[in-house]
Amino acid sequence: SQKIEQNSEALNIQEGKTATLTCNYTNYSPAYLQWYRQDPGRGPVFLLLIRENEKEKRKERLKVTFDTTLKQSLFHITASQPADSATYLCALGRYNTDKLIFGTGTRLQVFP
Amino acid sequence: DTGVSQDPRHKITKRGQNVTFRCDPISEHNRLYWYRQTLGQGPEFLTYFQNEAQLEKSRLLSDRFSAERPKGSFSTLEIQRTEQGDSAMYLCASSLGFRDRASDTQYFGPGTRLTVL
Numbered sequence: 001s002q003k004i005e006q007n008s009e010a011l012n013i014q015e016g017k018t019a020t021l022t023c024n025y026t027n028y029s030p031a032y033l034q035w036y037r038q039d040p041g042r043g044p045v046f047l048l049l050i051r052e053n054e055k056e057k058r059k060e061r062l063k064v065t066f067d068t069t070l071k072q073s074l075f076h077i078t079a080s081q082p083a084d085s086a087t088y089l090c091a092l093g094r095y096n097t098d099k100l101i102f103g104t105g106t107r108l109q110v111f112p
Numbered sequence: 113d114t115g116v117s118q119d120p121r122h123k124i125t126k127r128g129q130n131v132t133f134r135c136d137p138i139s140e141h142n143r144l145y146w147y148r149q150t151l152g153q154g155p156e157f158l159t160y161f162q163n164e165a166q167l168e169k170s171r172l173l174s175d176r177f178s179a180e181r182p183k184g185s186f187s188t189l190e191i192q193r194t195e196q197g198d199s200a201m202y203l204c205a206s207s208l209g210f211r212d213r214a215s216d217t218q219y220f221g222p223g224t225r226l227t228v229l
Contacts, residue, residue, distance in 0.1 A: 004154075031214065032214040034214075041222070041223075042222055042223070043116070043203050043205070043220025043221050043222055043223055044155065044203075044220050046218065046219070049214055049215070049217075051214060089155075091154070093213060093214060094213075095212075095213055095214070097168065097213075098143065098145070098160045098167070098168055098213060099160070099168060099170070100155075100157060100218070101157070102154030102155045102156070103154050104152065104153055104154050
């Protein structure tokens with residue numbers, strides 16, 4: 001069955017550094033991949049979309065890469081701030097279904 | 113606030129009882145989704161509506177679960193004969209319904225946290 005893995009342990013970094021989160025998948029061929037942010041007690045919030053034919057997307061301090069050969073996406077937050085502290089989820093999708101498959105999420109903690 | 117709303121935010125029930133949750137999507141959004149999220153996990157897809165039609169259901173949605181969207185606006189999710197394993201956060205999301213699914217951003221509500229004792 002399909003499996004999506006994200007860093008299970010929390011990622012702790014110092015303010016100003018770049019945070020890099022990983023999303024690996026197996027037994028699945030997504031057409032696109034999305035990244036979401038989720039704060040405690042709240043629903044996920046969409047951040048970025050990248051399609052299978054795209055290598056990299058950027059939005060302000062965010063950057064996402066997508067390597068379909070390695071079956072991996074990397075999510076980067078540059079110049080991280082304490083306000084970036086949250087859980088980040090990757091989600092995979094295909095064009096023939098409305099079902100998104102979410103990873104387990106990685107909790108990011110940015111210390112001042 | 114014009115975001116997705118869910119009611120109630122918290123529900124505590126005893127095993128065997130029935131519960132019903134409500135989701136009000138963003139107006140003009142044609143698609144509505146239900147997800148379940150347990151602690152330390154990502155959301156798991158349960159079902160999806162295009163207007164009032166229920167188009168896709170996960171195998172996670174057992175016979176005890178039923179969802180409706182009678183007029184293509186709000187939706188309800190009912191769980192009959194609740195079990196302790198049903199304890200989770202139930203999330204609702206809505207989207208405009210773009211033909212390009214990748215661009216059809218899903219907007220999530222705050223969720224209903226269910227605790228089955």
